[in-house]
Amino acid sequence: MTVKSFSNILSTHDHSLPMYQKIKEHILEKIAKGEWRANQKLPSENEISAELNISRMTVNRAFKELTEEGYLFREKGAGTFVAEPFQLIPFFELMPISKELAIEGNPFSSQVLRLEKAQDSHKICERYFESRDNESLFFSEILYKNEKTPLQYEKRYVLTTFAPHYLTQAFHKACSTVYLQTLSPILSQKHTLEAIIPNKPLSQLLEIPNTEACFKVVEILLIRGKIISYAEQFYPASRYKFHSKI
Amino acid sequence: MTVKSFSNILSTHDHSLPMYQKIKEHILEKIAKGEWRANQKLPSENEISAELNISRMTVNRAFKELTEEGYLFREKGAGTFVAEPFQLIPFFELMPISKELAIEGNPFSSQVLRLEKAQDSHKICERYFESRDNESLFFSEILYKNEKTPLQYEKRYVLTTFAPHYLTQAFHKACSTVYLQTLSPILSQKHTLEAIIPNKPLSQLLEIPNTEACFKVVEILLIRGKIISYAEQFYPASRYKFHSKI
DNA sequence: CAGTGGTCTAGACCACCAC
DNA sequence: TGGTGGTCTAGACCACTGG
Known part of the structure; x- marks a missing residue:
């Protein structure tokens, strides 16, 4: 790649934008115009820094950010390439x-x-907490309502060591998820969304006919990879819809 | 801030992790432990680089990334501070x-x-396309399979003016959504996700017992706010789960 | 005013890759 | 083996902030 692809970048002495920004925009423009296509190799950091007479660290910053933003991908020892155009994925x-x-x-x-304190914590630990230790657990069952209409039924297990005061909570202002989130600033979480047909007790609790489906959400809270809570939440599908953003 | 907050970081000669990573983790740990609280000021880049005898650029990278990740915020001329803990919203x-x-x-x-060409386009336009014009529509019903297992049943209406060659497509390589996306770079989309109990024809098509729920996705494709396609997609819940990306 | 973060430089060493 | 990206250094200048 000896072609001078960057020579028309504004002079280094134009301080309206930082240099790494100008490089980023220049690259994005080339991709947008179709001048550089997917999987095509870009000039190396060294080539660009030499051509523009700037430091490699500055080029590196532009490349690194464009990579994080999904426009490029890099391979150690090989080079930097234009990424596949990405689709809008609704979520x-x-x-x-x-x-x-x-x-x-x-x-x-x-x-x-x-x-209450969970009875069969040994089994639960093994099944839901990926732990063979018999760790002490709290268990809760809560029905959340909008005014008087049931909106969510939740059963949850929590490590007693993580939330020692769990049994004293009333969950009047915040649901259990939010309460647990306040206990640690470094909580991470995983969710799974399923659709189910409720059994009779569940449909009675949620006050829905048993001809109606439910969303089932499994919520796993973790701290540095260790599960500290497992919950199953059920939403009546008639009262709950997801709308996509983007 | 003259307290030596970083002195217990592993020696610079431990190359198991890059230095900026070690700094990031050290800071996260302090926040996690509650040692540093929201809005508290961190030592400056200069202080840390002096204390650890490393370059300020390395500290800067750690601070910059933690800021992008939402753990810190920075104010020019003032300093770097611990951000409010944020809620993770799964999607x-x-x-x-x-x-x-x-x-x-x-x-x-x-x-x-x-x-085929849709029969009752007038009704459909009014019901799904927010249009009182009797615009010409194509209609498709497609069953998508993974190997031989049905994974999605879809019915769709498309404006003939948007996709004039729709009837010649086989949808062997790309599903209808992807095909339509390729027709315009400025397509936008809206989705709604529901859970339903399938009726008999649907459960037969998807080859599921009628004791099993389905996801129903309504997909609306738009160009500059004008609806150009309306589709309903049904997924057997037993074969389809959504996993959150945080 | 002194201190802060934002940016940039001109080098450097390394692990990794293709040749 | 030479080129690549990943990381790091020891400086530097700037605009901005607070006291």
């Missing part, structure tokens, strides 16, 4: 139930059905 | 079915059940 947000109702300004109430 | 991606199977390296086949 659905899932907010904690209390947060969601609060945002919409709806009243929120919770009915604690059970809140 | 679920919905990829076009052919793209999803391609990524997972699965075989993909499609069975076109119907592909």
